Structure formats: structure tokens, C-alpha cells
Amino acid sequence: MDLGEYFDNAQGHGVLATADAEGKVNAAMYARPYFTDENTAVFIMAERLTHENVKANPWATYLFIEFGQGYKGKRLYLKKLKEEQNNELISQICRKCDYSHYDVGNRYIVYFNVEKVLPLVGDK
Numbered sequence: 689m690d691l692g693e694y695f696d697n698a699q700g701h702g703v704l705a706t707a708d709a710e711g712k713v714n715a716a717m718y719a720r721p722y723f724t725d726e727n728t729a730v731f732i733m734a735e736r737l738t739h740e741n742v743k744a745n746p747w748a749t750y751l752f753i754e755f756g757q758g759y760k761g762k763r764l765y766l767k768k769l770k771e772e773q774n775n776e777l778i779s780q781i782c783r784k785c786d787y788s789h790y791d792v793g794n795r796y797i798v799y800f801n802v803e804k805v806l807p808l809v810g811d812k
Contacts, residue, residue, distance in 0.1 A: 691764075691802065692723030700754040700761060704731065706741035714741055721750065721764070722781045727802050729766060732782055735794045742768050742798060753808060761808035766800035773797070 704718040716738050721729040729750070733739040742748060746768035754760040778795055 690723075690726050691729070691762075691805070692726070694762070695720040695723065695752075698752065698754055698761075700752055702750055702752045704738060705749045705751070706738050707745050707747070708741050709744040711745075714738060718750065720752065721800075724799070728769070729764060729800045729802055730781065731798050731800070732778055733771075733796045733798050735796070739796060739798070742771075748800065751808070759809040763806045763808060764802055765804040765806075767803050769799040769801050771796045771798045 698720065700720075702718045702720055703715050705713060705715045707713045714737050716736075718731060718738075721731055723729055731750075733742075748766045748768070750762075750764040750766060752761045752764070773794065773796055775795070777797055781797070
């Protein structure tokens with residue numbers, strides 16, 4: 689199963705970890721990524737700390753924990769490729785995108801190369 693298919697079907701919670709140019713770390717809850725191909729993960733980002741971090745430091749890690757018993761999920765090691773503002777495309781790829789409970793301001797489509805994939809637990 690490829691990553692796009694996995695994330696289309698998997699249910700769980702995700703955390704995107706980033707760091708600024710000085711290495712100060714941030715972690716934020718994030719929806720499952722969208723995949724344009726096997727090696728390109730896409731996230732919709734508001735104009736907030738995570739987005740500021742990936743502008744200054746292209747490296748990030750996405751930790752996905754599947755619902756259910758045990759420790760199932762994936763760790764994606766990412767490097768930013770590019771970003772764009774395109775509200776029409778955001779609407780097409782956004783799964784739920786209910787931002788009615790807070791003001792998100794500008795939103796960006798941020799593309800990452802998937803550098804490495806590991807299971808949630810272990811290194812095999």
C-alpha cells in the first residue's frame with residue numbers, strides 16, 4: 689500500500705513537528721497529509737508558527753498515531769520543496785477544513801519530499 693492510499697484510509701491523529709532557524713522546536717496537531725505522488729506530501733498551513741518555522745528551516749517530522757489498541761502508525765521525515773497560495777486547490781484537497789471556530793488568515797499549500805518513513809514504534 690502506498691502512502692497516499694494509507695492516509696486516505698487510516699484513521700487517527702497526527703502531529704507535525706518543526707523547528708525555527710535556531711532549532712527551537714514546535715509541535716502542532718495536523719490533519720493527514722495529501723499525496724501528489726509516493727514521495728510528495730502536502731499540508732495545508734495557516735499563517736502561524738509551524739508555517740513560519742518551515743519558511744526558516746525546511747525539515748519537519750509528521751507523527752501519525754492510528755486509532756485503536758497498540759502502537760500503530762507512521763513517522764514521516766520531511767523536507768520542504770515549495771509552497772503556494774491557491775484557495776481553489778486548498779478546497780479540492782482539504783478533507784474537512786472547518787475553520788469556523790477560529791480565524792486562520794492566509795492559508796498555504798506546502799509541499800514536502802518524504803525523505804524517510806518509519807513505523808510509529810521501532811526502526812524496521
